[in-house]
Amino acid sequence: MSVEMTKKNNRVFLPITINRKLWNFDAAMIFLNQVYCEQLDEKEKSRLHYSFCNVKRPIKDKLFQDNIKAVAACIGQVISSHSKIYEDREYWERLFFRCLLYIVYDVQVKILQFEALKSQYRGQEFYTYTKKEFMDKNYFEGRPDSLWTDDYHLWLYTYLAKRYFGIQVEPVEIKGPSVARGEIEKKKNSFLHTLYYKIKKACTSSPQYILRKLREYMYIKIFRGKEEVLYYCLDIPADTSSKWLIGSVGKIQPLQLPLIEVNVSISDELRRDIIFALRNVNNISPIVADIIGRTLPKLYLEEYKYHHENSLHFLTTHKKLKVILSYTGILSCSKETIFSFLAQRRGVKILELQHGGNYELVEGILEQEEYLSDVFYSWSRGAAKPRSSICEILSSPSYKFSYYWDMKSSDRYVLFVGTAFWVYPHYDDSLDDVHKKRYIDRQIEFFSALEKHVRDNLYVKEFYVDYGWHIVSCLTKLFPMLQFLGTEKIATNFSEVDMIDRNISFAEVLTGCRLMVCDHLSTTWREALYLNKPFIMLLDRQTSHFREEALENVRLMEEVGIIIYDCDEAAWLVNRIHENVQGWWNEPTRQRVVKKIREDYLSEVDDIDDWWIHELLRQARK
Template sequence: MAYLATTALDKFWDKTADEIVFLGEWCKTNSDSKDLQNYKTMPFLWSNQEIVKTAFDECWAVYYAILPILSKHLNEIHNINKSDRYWKIIIGNWLWCFIQIVYDRYKNINNFIAEYPNFNTFVLSKNSYITPLEYGDFINNISSDPYNLQLYSQILDYLGFNFRALDYNLNQRHVYKYGHKSLFKNTLFRFIEFFAKKDACITITTPNFINKMSFIKLFFNSDRKIIYDDFNDLISIDIKKDITMRNNFTRLYGGNNDFIKLLFYLFEQNFPMLFLEGFMDMRKNALSRSNRLTKVYFTTNAVYFNYPYKFFIAEHIEQILFVGMQHGGNYGSDNSFNGDKYEIDISDYFLTWGWKYGIDTKPCTYEMINQNIKPKKDGYILFVMNDMLKYLYRIESFYQSSAIKLAYLPKTISFFRNVKAIDKFLVRTYPSDSGFKIAQTLKDNFPSMIFDNHSKTFRKRLKNARLFVCDHLSTTYLEAMAMNFPTIVFANKNYCSFRRPELFELLIEAKILFYDEIEAAKHIDMIYNNIDDWWLSYSVQKARREFCYHYARTSDDWAKEYMKVFNNILENDARS
């Protein structure tokens, strides 16, 4: 009989079993690999982009199907009458993320059962289960072994299995805290509000400016119509779990979709406490804010973790225009990307870095990509790496979970084994490690490799580089290309799926993007002593300009571009 190991917690492994099967590569991250050679591992589910796109679409269909059910239920519990859009703003980012996580875990279990119908495993005792406080707490937990063990245990329980249960301390949190005071920002924001016009009509939250003076530049470009508010009020809410409030979730869905039934079963334990037991206190905080209401509220990413902001926006969504903005790579370019799908859905308008997708998206630029950093002729090659959680936390078109070990890291190792100028590289690994020990693996393979100690920002490191190289398609390559900084990227084609592949084909023809890491290494060796001959050539610059126009558009005056879009929104659609 096979024994199933669902996570890396070896306390929950039966090491005396005849055959142990790991559910994924994440199970091996806490143990010495030498002890694991005789174990089997289930294949990774998400290396085929057609399968990824199908799963992505299915999960979003489930989201749109169950959100009205949850909206109605939450309205009844809290004795209010709020729209689906209200609840999308409050719970939406947690909900779509939870759906995709459970979809992955459910598929993993079912695939294992199909191959090993007779099996045994240890599960987490129900006395050890926890409930996340909110989205941030949920993401922290989903990166951990114990909470994933909880989800797998609950799925097996839902499927009717009865295995031996063991206790484990998962550290249940009960106090939601938010807010911090920045003396600089508080002083700056008060200064700006003092000089703002009485009829200031735009409130900006978390614009993620690189330059602190950008706040003032945009303010004066707006003709003093902007105020800044980061909604960083100090909040502390003590939340006690109410079992009776949670007992009705399984009764809400009367359909025959087994996956949706599973979700409602899991909601009873995993629905965040801030949306149920802590909701009224959080809502009271939002309603008690005395700030004047402006016509437009603009942010880049406050709709994910800033609950004072989320609740405030949701409470006033019928009286304001809510404008979001792209704040990283993959937006608009990838076929399966949750960020733009969710943020466009809850926004009245959404500003992009150049691309357009529907009437509510507004091509613009971004302060961060309008930096001016020139390559240093005798500098190093800055190599930037990525890392993701070892447990999949969203279904998208890029490396994550087991793919980090199976596809991403081997490709990068292959690159460094084939490049001759390895001593010229400064390697910037991801600041935190998912568990796959990326930095240590590189050190073991390349003892002389020079690593960035992260004492300086990416942009400061770039100032002393002659060439930027990246092993993934995310944000930094867009920043570098927007600056017209010599850039080379290589990626695994199996983990790429683009809405407009012809634009990425331009980068391939210009030898900026490679799917073959060995060819990328050869190209770097060839151009190393005279990078400008390649980078400044007509064909390469033409490809870069065309690509950046759609995905990393720059401007001679980014602040004027912002205000051009804001003024257009105010003139055409601002609510009184």
């Protein structure tokens, strides 16, 4: 039960991880992080003495973004001094911007949490547990993606608590999870199965397949260094790579940077210099400066010189390179990102493809400064394309629809597609996550208004990461007969706790439904549109901020009941059309709107591979 702290329990425990082995269930507890607090089940909530420390979140405004750029430029100066590498300020801003957005904001949130704790619970003595190996760990080492793991958050909470906020931290030795014999056998069998499949494929492949592979190998060898277009981080069919390579006569190839072994230790000198330099940057607190210097991945600091030199050498051997293509590769922390920005500073264009998101409807996404490509390819055509002052917007067909090319369609059930937003929620004075509560309440309202025979034929697919919202478990208690796709599990290493096992693809689910209801803005409805699957978007007026260029089509979809804002109204419509969805969908007025939005929001061609070959070569020679 949530309690006020008193003199009787003035020694209070702080859970700073989702790992419950590092909690003290016998003590009064104060949670700093809502995600950790939501690990408690209903029995624990009524039995335990706990409270939640509320804190307002920092604002990511223009000043915040300018501060990030100043930090990036400062780090770049220090790296240049240490490594004798010189790039202009804009390069460093682009390289570090995305990574620093996350690190700086996360540190600011944790600092505010500790400050609020000290302010709201004066006179209390706080203590916490951490992993034994984190007690004297002055730097967080790991791959760039490890900054999103629970170990990172545990280390950061530990370091801040001990170094800056006078909180007692007690080490606990935790044994690694034992691997069951069955799991070992499963991995062994999986490896043997993969090996068997490769041998079988090599022995049973058709002569045409073998000849094509030999031809690909020859093209790669002959035209290595003569590529005009390189691509990476793309989710495209296997045959497409071959068609691009052969169809372009070797001018379009995957990006394969030379492998280099980099084995360097943390440099105390480099890190100290960065921390010292950052403390002189306006609006950056000494604590934030300290944490940046202790958490930036070695990829960007100790290892950077090697990746920089390797990338420049690669560029000198690829003098004809004009274009780099990816989905969101430039937003990742990788050696390919370093290469991409170095190439961009030397005149190579970065092209980015839309894979998800709802850029054409949602206001402002392509105005964010983290979108650093020169050209962004949207699924939409003509006036329906989004606008951006940062990059050029062009229309293109999408390979995402290739998932559906060989699938057979059916109309067995109604599909409801949900999502989850924001690792750091927004709170009101009652400590409730306002958006989360409203979002889940709207789902409950919709499901409650469905007639029983419709609800019995409903499948629900929530997003596979729910960021601690526990949507599935919450809805299961209220609607025990509701059928959820994918099984729920708890992530053991990531701070976003509830993960849904993706044991079934969205493409399989969508092709099997008679009607899709989607309660958020995403590209989901465009996949339904591509398949000519009837769909309804149940949107919240409070969170649906449309682009000006999308308003005409939005109004048309509202008029024919494709976009609905009221949950009861949407449920009433689903109840009414459940037995004859196609009849409703094919009504002439609605079909005229469907035809228009398909023409506006789906760029389709007869031969997608040929289209992309010509477009990529056009960009390379533009």
